[in-house]
Amino acid sequence: MNRRVYSVRKFKSPMVLRDVVGILLAALACCGTARPEVCPGSKVKKADLVKFDQHLVLPQNEIDAAIAKHLPGGAPECAKLLVLREYVVRYDTQRRIPLWTSYRLTASEIIQKERRDAFRTDERLTDNENAHCVDDKGTGYDRGHTVPRDDMNRTFEVQADTFLLSNMSPQTPALNRGIWRWLEELVRVWGKEFNTVYVIAGPVFVGQHTRTVPSGRVAIPTEFFKIVIRRNQNGDLQAETFLLTNGSHLPVPPGTMGVASQRITAQQADDYLFQHSTSISHIEQLTGLRFFPGLTAAQRQALESNVPETLWPRN
Secondary structure, eight states: OOOOOOOGGGOOOHHHHHHHHHHHHHHHHHHOOSSOOBOTTOSSOHHHHHHHGGGSSOOHHHHHHHHHHHOTTOOOOOSSEEEOSSOEEEEETTTTEEEEEEEEEEGGGOOOOOOOOOOBOOTTSOTTTSOOGGGGTTSSOEEEESSOGGGOOSSHHHHHHTTBGGGEEEEOHHIIIIIHHHHHHHHHHHHHHHSEEEEEEEEEOOSSSOOBOTTSSSBOOSEEEEEEEEEOTTSOEEEEEEEEEOOSSOOBOTTOOSOOSOBOOHHHHHHHHHHTEEOHHHHHHHHOOOOOTTSOHHHHHHHHTOOOSSOOOOO
């Protein structure tokens, strides 16, 4: 975009000056947030985040490569697709949360690294489309990662991408720090076991009225889904699919911190996940989403109707 610099001193008419200001504001609204908002408590310097965020807008060839990499069944048509090298987001500009995220995870990419919080707005979105740091203040909800930070520890720059608010949804502490975290850890176990898995996750809204945080700007999902896909020895796609309530009274698996509720064992946590497994078809019915347009009708039917009789093994 060509940039034109206006000198205020040249405009003697208030009407003309107001028109120019309107044009500039409209340009900013069209092209994204001029200065990304970094939330309090960030452990990454703003200068580093500015450097990191230079890769947020990718050239078309890298967008195409990322879509091919992270969406094994093809990309559904979307109004707002935010593509990074490491994951893809379909973003809901009205609810200001992801509709879904998708990424490929390989065994070599699963590593441990120090957590460095870097919550901030996404400069690919306008100020109105973005959730803001204050939206979740005092709500009692966590900023829940849709793409987990621990799946993106390969570099601190990649890790920082997961702290974009375009990757966040309001989750109760009981879910975010408890059974959802347990499921995220299980996905990493499967990533190591099967070498490569694909992960699709997002919110579900049940009921006629959508709740929001007090600011009214960010919607609160009633449930969350996670779809984990792998290829079997024949090369066919298979899935484990889960639907978990975004509630406060949930069983607490081992390792959960800061949540006072019913404690359960590791086996009971796995049993709870299995009891909340479902099919991709059911998720599509609840959300209105349609996944895997690149598969044949037979392939899509086999994948979307699949509900395994047991959880995939942990070792």
